[in-house]
Amino acid sequence: MKVRVFVTLKPSVFDPQGHTIVEALHSLGYGNVADVRQGKFFEMDLDVAGPAAAEKLAAEVSDRVLANPVIESFRVELT
Amino acid sequence: MTRTSGASVFAVVVFPGSNCDHDAYHAVKHVLGQNARFVWHKETSLGDADVVILPGGFSHGDYLRTGAIARFSPIMTAVMDFAAAGRPVIGICNGFQVMLECGLLPGAMLRNRDLKFHCEFVHVRVEQTNTLFTGQCAPGQVLRLPIAHGEGNYYAPPDVVANLESTGRVVFRYVTASGERTDAANPNGAINNIAGICNEARNVVGLMPHPERACEVAVGSADGLVLFQSVIQALSQRGSLQAVAR
Numbered sequence: 001m002k003v004r005v006f007v008t009l010k011p012s013v014f015d016p017q018g019h020t021i022v023e024a025l026h027s028l029g030y031g032n033v034a035d036v037r038q039g040k041f042f043e044m045d046l047d048v049a050g051p052a053a054a055e056k057l058a059a060e061v062s063d064r065v066l067a068n069p070v071i072e073s074f075r076v077e078l079t
Numbered sequence: 080m081t082r083t084s085g086a087s088v089f090a091v092v093v094f095p096g097s098n099c100d101h102d103a104y105h106a107v108k109h110v111l112g113q114n115a116r117f118v119w120h121k122e123t124s125l126g127d128a129d130v131v132i133l134p135g136g137f138s139h140g141d142y143l144r145t146g147a148i149a150r151f152s153p154i155m156t157a158v159m160d161f162a163a164a165g166r167p168v169i170g171i172c173n174g175f176q177v178m179l180e181c182g183l184l185p186g187a188m189l190r191n192r193d194l195k196f197h198c199e200f201v202h203v204r205v206e207q208t209n210t211l212f213t214g215q216c217a218p219g220q221v222l223r224l225p226i227a228h229g230e231g232n233y234y235a236p237p238d239v240v241a242n243l244e245s246t247g248r249v250v251f252r253y254v255t256a257s258g259e260r261t262d263a264a265n266p267n268g269a270i271n272n273i274a275g276i277c278n279e280a281r282n283v284v285g286l287m288p289h290p291e292r293a294c295e296v297a298v299g300s301a302d303g304l305v306l307f308q309s310v311i312q313a314l315s316q317r318g319s320l321q322a323v324a325r
Binding site (some may be wrong): 009012013014016017020065066068070071 | 143144147179180185186187189190191192193194232234235236268
C-alpha cells in the first residue's frame with residue numbers, strides 16, 4: 001500500500017528557506033504570493049493489509065524518524 | 080591498547096561523515112597528553128572510556144535532518160547509558176545536533192537565518208561554570224572559537240527555553256569580543272544567542288563552536304583547551320573522591 005507523508009515546520013517555527021523563497025518571488029513581481037513554507041515529501045510503499053494499518057505505520061515512522069516533533073508536524077495521505 | 084597511567088581515556092565516536100574526529104583526537108592526545116580512542120559507530124561498547132566526544136562533521140551526509148540518522152547507530156545505546164550514569168559527554172557541532180535528535184539535550188536546529196554556511200571565528204561567553212566541561216573557566220569568560228555550520232540556529236519551544244534559562248543550562252552564548260550579547264554577534268539566529276547547553280545533571284554538554292579546533296595558538300586560538308582541561312580536572316577530583324570513599 002502506498003502512502004505519502006508531508007513534513008513541514010510548525011506554524012510557530014520560523015522557516016528561513018520559505019522566507020527567502022517568498023522574498024525572491026516578490027522581487028520577481030509576484031507580490032500576491034503572501035507566504036511560502038518549505039517542507040519535505042516522502043512516498044512509502046508499505047507491506048501491510050488495509051488502510052488502517054498503513055495509516056498507523058506511516059504515522060509511527062513519521063513521528064519517530066521522518067519528522068522531528070520539536071519543530072515539525074506531518075500529514076499522512078493514503079493513495 | 081596502550082594507556083598512559085594517570086591520564087583520562089577519551090572515546091571519539093566516528094560516524095560515517097564525521098570530519099572533526101581527528102581534530103578531537105589530536106587535541107586530547109597530542110596537545111593534552113591524554114589517552115584517546117576512536118570508536119566506530121557500529122560498535123556497541125565504549126570500552127574503558129572516561130569521556131565521550133561526539134565530534135563534528137556531516138554524519139550520514141546530513142540526510143533527512145542533521146544528526147537524524149546517527150541517532151540510530153548501534154553505539155548510541157552505549158552513549159545514552161554512559162550519559163545516564165552521569166559520566167561526561169560532549170557533543171560538538173554535528174555531535175550537538177545528534178544529541179538534540181536523540182534526546183540527550185532538548186531543542187532542535189534550524190537552518191541558519193541567512194541560509195549561509197558560516198565558517199569563521201566567533202566569541203562565546205561562558206555562562207555556567209558548574210558543568211563537567213566548564214569548571215576551569217572563569218564566570219563570564221569570553222572564548223574565541225571557530226564555527227563551521229549551516230544549521231546552528233538553535234530552537235526550542237518558549238517553555239523549554241524558559242526552563243533552560245531559569246535552571247542555568249545555557250552554558251555558552253554568542254557575544255561580541257568584549258562579552259556583550261548583541262544580535263550582530265549571533266552568527267546563525269539561535270534563540271537567546273544560545274551556542275551551547277547542558278542537561279539537568281550537567282554532565283552532558285553540546286555546543287556548535289569547535290573547541291577542539293582551537294587548542295593551539297598556531298591554528299588561531301587556544302581558547303578551546305579549557306573545556307578539555309575542565310573535564311580532566313573534574314575526573315581527577317572524582318577519582319580522588321572515589322579513592323577516599325574506598
